[in-house]
Amino acid sequence: MNLEELRRIRERAKERLRLRGGTARVKIVVGMGTSGLAAGARQTLRAIMDELARRGLGDVIVTQTGERGLAAKEPVVEIHEEGRITVYGEVDEALARRLVAEHVVNGRPIQDHVIEVRKVEG
Template structure:
């Protein structure tokens, strides 16, 4: 939710995820914001971090795609290959 993400429609994606989270019974899902992840041209972007697994970055999202990711990946544990960019984290320090 940096300026770049918001300009590309991140609020709609956030709203969809908030709604899906409320609809589900999931007690172990934390929805949090973050800011510019660098690849501004592929925003809106969502990262799913599951304990013990590499984080998965999704790009070029819409509200609809976000709902699909929520049900298939967050609840179902299956990576949605068509909108996933990559898994893992960046080189810091």
């Protein structure tokens, strides 16, 4: 391992710590319970991560959760932004990439896939 590799590792670690510190602009939560996994949530998660990396979006954090009671709508993805949570259903790989491009980057929810929008306080 050379000095440049160590610098890259340090920068990646600093970025992860920054995101954990609560400075993320958007949080994406993917339902990875049994029904979500059976419906393709792994591929959905991978598509989201790939699209975020491709676009260099370091201010978005992605986490996983278990069952939400929405088995018929799996894979389910939540997008948490300041003041609201938008819940999407039946999110396949193509829709996952669109969510990053349209909702996360451009701030335009994809209405025909929204299950619920909840207002949240700070």
